[in-house]
Amino acid sequence: MEIIMGMVQGIGTASDRMLDTLVAGLELEFGRGVGEALVQGFLDAEDVDFHWDARALERWIGAYESADDEDFELDRIAICGQLNGEWFCATMLVDGDAQAHGMTGCRQYRSKMQARKAMFDAH
Known part of the structure; x- marks a missing residue:
């Protein structure tokens, strides 16, 4: 008998947990x-990767x-996705291997619905 276990989390929960872990690590160091002050520097330096990894939906x-x-x-x-507790819509430059380059x-939005609408309206 084989038992397969899995865990599903919303992308917002995962990105918030990642940021909490980053803050905790910076405070240890x-x-x-x-930690809170330094994490903003990390977010600014790796802005493209953090937003790409926090995406919930995407559209070519x-x-x-x-x-x-x-x-x-x-x-x-x-x-569109959620990062640091805020919903956003972004336009990314991505290669054929799904790696973000820019x-x-x-833009930030108050709700998932607003961010999702902005993503579908993007051109």
């Missing part, structure tokens, strides 16, 4: 009370037309 918009004749092609992908825009 640098002292109590500095089209190919990205670069002014620099790059050797690889990128797609424009609209995403973010051309990002």
Whole structure:
């Protein structure tokens, strides 16, 4: 007899847990009370990756037309998700291996429904 166990969490819960873990690790390394201040620096430095990993939904918009004749092609992908307790919609530049290379825009929303609508309206 084989038992398969799994755990399902909403992306918002997972991203919040990841941020809590990051804060706790920074406080262990640098002292109590500095984790919250330092985490914003990490979010700013890795903004593209954090938003891409926190996406709940995505929608292909089209190919990205670069002014620099790059050797690889990128797609424009609209995403919505929740990061640090806030819903967002962003437009990402993604390669064929689903790796994010940039973010051309990002807005915060009060609710999942507003962020989702913005993602479906993106062009």
